[in-house]
Amino acid sequence: MKKLMILAAACGVLTALPAAAQFQKPEDAVKYRKASFTVMGTHFARIGAMAQGRVPFDGAAAAANADIVVTLSKLPFAGFVEGTGGTEKGMPNAKVWSEKAKFDAAGKKMQDEVVKLAAAAKTNNLDQLKSAFGAAAGTCKACHDDFRNQ
Ligand code: HEC
Numbered sequence: 001m002k003k004l005m006i007l008a009a010a011c012g013v014l015t016a017l018p019a020a021a022q023f024q025k026p027e028d029a030v031k032y033r034k035a036s037f038t039v040m041g042t043h044f045a046r047i048g049a050m051a052q053g054r055v056p057f058d059g060a061a062a063a064a065n066a067d068i069v070v071t072l073s074k075l076p077f078a079g080f081v082e083g084t085g086g087t088e089k090g091m092p093n094a095k096v097w098s099e100k101a102k103f104d105a106a107g108k109k110m111q112d113e114v115v116k117l118a119a120a121a122k123t124n125n126l127d128q129l130k131s132a133f134g135a136a137a138g139t140c141k142a143c144h145d146d147f148r149n150q
Contacts, residue, residue, distance in 0.1 A: 033079025040072035051133040059124035066118035
């Protein structure tokens with residue numbers, strides 16, 4: 001067991017520790033959450049382009065993108081280390097930490113909706129994809145409206 005823990009520490013796999021302890025510096029946490037949102041947003045937008053008819057519908061591509069979104073949707077939250085909010089436009093506001101239960105619930109809602117999006121993508125039915133995309137996009141907007149500086 002001890003050996004395993006040393007191994008885990010050496011690999012940086014310290015998942016049992018609080019989020020702050022997983023990053024060397026607060027800036028690393030900020031970079032990490034932004035990077036995960038950026039990659040998630042990129043793949044989400046590719047599905048959106050199909051849902052909105054800007055690119056031809058391709059069920060397999062939608063499903064592949066949705067699987068990436070599902071995985072990425074789990075990542076940003078470890079990066080919300082206390083004290084890393086800001087006042088600039090687009091930055092997390094103080095409510096992320098003062099209303100943490102609400103923030104976490106908004107994150108969970110997104111995670112649930114993108115799982116439904118992935119299921120919808122796998123039906124290869126554009127109407128189902130459109131409706132699941134709309135529901136998932138609503139969870140992005142709701143959280144951004146509440147928890148990012150406008
Ligand atoms: C639970 C709240 C929450 C949800 C849900 C959420 N976001 Fe965000 N998002 C944020 C916050 C807070 C920031 C600002 C992060 C920062 O600047 O450190 C952000 C930033 C971003 C960014 C900008 C990243 C950067 O480099 O500055 C993108 C892109 C993004 N989100 C996309 C999405 C998409 C797409 C969804 C839905 C599939 C989504 N977000 C859902 C809270 C959320």
